[in-house]
Amino acid sequence: MPTSKDVAQAAGVAQSTVSYVLSGKRPISEKTRKKVEDAIQQLTYQPNAGARALASRKTRVIGLVIPFIPELHMASIMEFVSVIASTARLYDHDILLVTEDEGAPGLQRVVGQQICDGLILMQVEGDDERLPVVRNLHVPVVLIGIPRDPSGLVCIDADFEMAGEQCVQDLAAAGHTVISVLDWQREVVDRHVNYVERFMAGTNKAAESLGVKVVHLPGGTDRDVIADSVDKALAETTGVPAFIAPDGTAQDVLRRALSSRGLTPGKDVSVIGSASPTLAELQPIPLSTIDLRPAEVSRRAVKIVCDLLQSDSRGPTESLELVPTAITHRSSTLRPSPGA
């Protein structure tokens, strides 16, 4: 592998000049720049990341802590991961995977060994055990998800409360007076993942202001649980029943339960699921969805870390961003009745 010294030699300049051509941190004459760039081309020189990191104290790597619990909707997690990795490249950074099972020590490891310049944590719980550690890490950390106490932390997430409101408003506008909301899986609820509560709060708020009734029911992927929830919902409803299934994993089971009871979404029942535009395409039926904007959340998370990295802010930072959500109508919900 050629080094910058080889390039310097080939171009007839000093090694430091090569470095300045690459970094642009000092003015270089057009003539010299050309000589150096030609030499780089010819030798197919690429700077050594280790040496660069050692000298500059920047690795240009961001650690991404990913969850893998089957109860989460993996397709959507993957969308986060993928967009985060692509976006990081736009900022000339790379992504290092850290699995959630490494826990807090894992964070200390990658930061302590200076493998990463910053971190992004996914699936942050209400009282995440890693939070105290995060607060004391001297590198930028962005949380995807809002913990119970976000003080001293930088957080971003979809606006789940808005999402809840939008779903209820939408169904109310279509004439539904009783709306059933399937909860996330027990495993998720029990972790006090804050978005569950925010979503539910949104549905309640909208229900109150619109004078409709919202019924919360157990969700998940267990067939019997869902069947039970559906039966309860049907019992509570006089008109056309409506369901909101914000948890991606519950959608298939719900659809199945409805269809086995002879109910067709968009005809004798309304269903709003959750999916990004990308994933909605793959649904077995044209599902009306609430888009929780995983791609946008991912992009912003990366931007925030990179901005913090650049501003080199060592002081404690704190911020909270909520990304607006949006409903997309497909044929699984009733149209608003103009007469209503």
Added chain:
Amino acid sequence: MPTSKDVAQAAGVAQSTVSYVLSGKRPISEKTRKKVEDAIQQLTYQPNAGARALASRKTRVIGLVIPFIPELHMASIMEFVSVIASTARLYDHDILLVTEDEGAPGLQRVVGQQICDGLILMQVEGDDERLPVVRNLHVPVVLIGIPRDPSGLVCIDADFEMAGEQCVQDLAAAGHTVISVLDWQREVVDRHVNYVERFMAGTNKAAESLGVKVVHLPGGTDRDVIADSVDKALAETTGVPAFIAPDGTAQDVLRRALSSRGLTPGKDVSVIGSASPTLAELQPIPLSTIDLRPAEVSRRAVKIVCDLLQSDSRGPTESLELVPTAITHRSSTLRPSPGA
């Protein structure tokens, strides 16, 4: 951040001694080792990755090239990613994400800048444009998937041919004489991903030796396509129909098409889907599955790279490993009739 020099000072030894304590590459007396380890503890010393990489010419990082095309079954991709990351830690390595859209230049980048010591590529196509580059990279590369010409490459994958055989054998044993196989999505088939062909070959081979009929039909997630395929299959079948859906994305749509025709899996139709044990749990019905062993494939891929890394083999290596698959019976298939 403390350095090894600080540790040396605190322990009253030379810096090189600290290094030898950590690496174990030279004998160290019990007394000295203890002093050094205490100092490390006290200072919470962690070696600097950049400096280590620079001096040792090893980064302890493996690049993982991930696909993100919606047509793939993302939940299963995520299972690969997650297991690969965890396994890498067992070998004291980390995983750097490289997205597929960086293409061949992306590989040259991470290897050229010496960000990684080795690579794992997922979703390798039959005539992958990256193969010529891979052959000339002077680092270990493991492909998950088998290209058309695997010469000079190290490949691993599930044994899709075995999987195809097992599915057909199983359904034949349950008394089915006509078996319909849903193909992968067009987008996947058109990329000549080799596992598609291997799976189909397996089904044909078994069909021939068992004297049953295998019908190949278009798959994917398009409702109309699947509906069409189901109708064709039903027309071809006299007894109880049987379906194999090796592509995870097609399963939901297939189930829906069957149920809307009044067919119940395990009763008047047999269905074998594809899922790892982890993911099978989350299916809306107890689906009999072919397990394509993503976790095992992942573990072995990591092991192979790490072994190659250790043996430091610069010479061209070539190998091909197939991981045996297995069928798990749940209630979506008929039981073998003892009288048959």
Added chain:
DNA sequence: ACTCAACGTCGAAGCGTATCGACGAAGCGC
């Protein structure tokens, strides 16, 4: 014509680790 400020380039000093050769101290056989 002379001063002074850019401008462009160079040399050298680190950054923190791994590793090689050297060297004193023991332990062995004869």
Added chain:
DNA sequence: GCGCTTCGTCGATACGCTTCGACGTTGAGT
């Protein structure tokens, strides 16, 4: 008791880059 190996430690150097201070060169201003 002598030379010899083995053990345990040290000092020095190399790894490839960034960055700082220094220095020669121009061109503008007076």
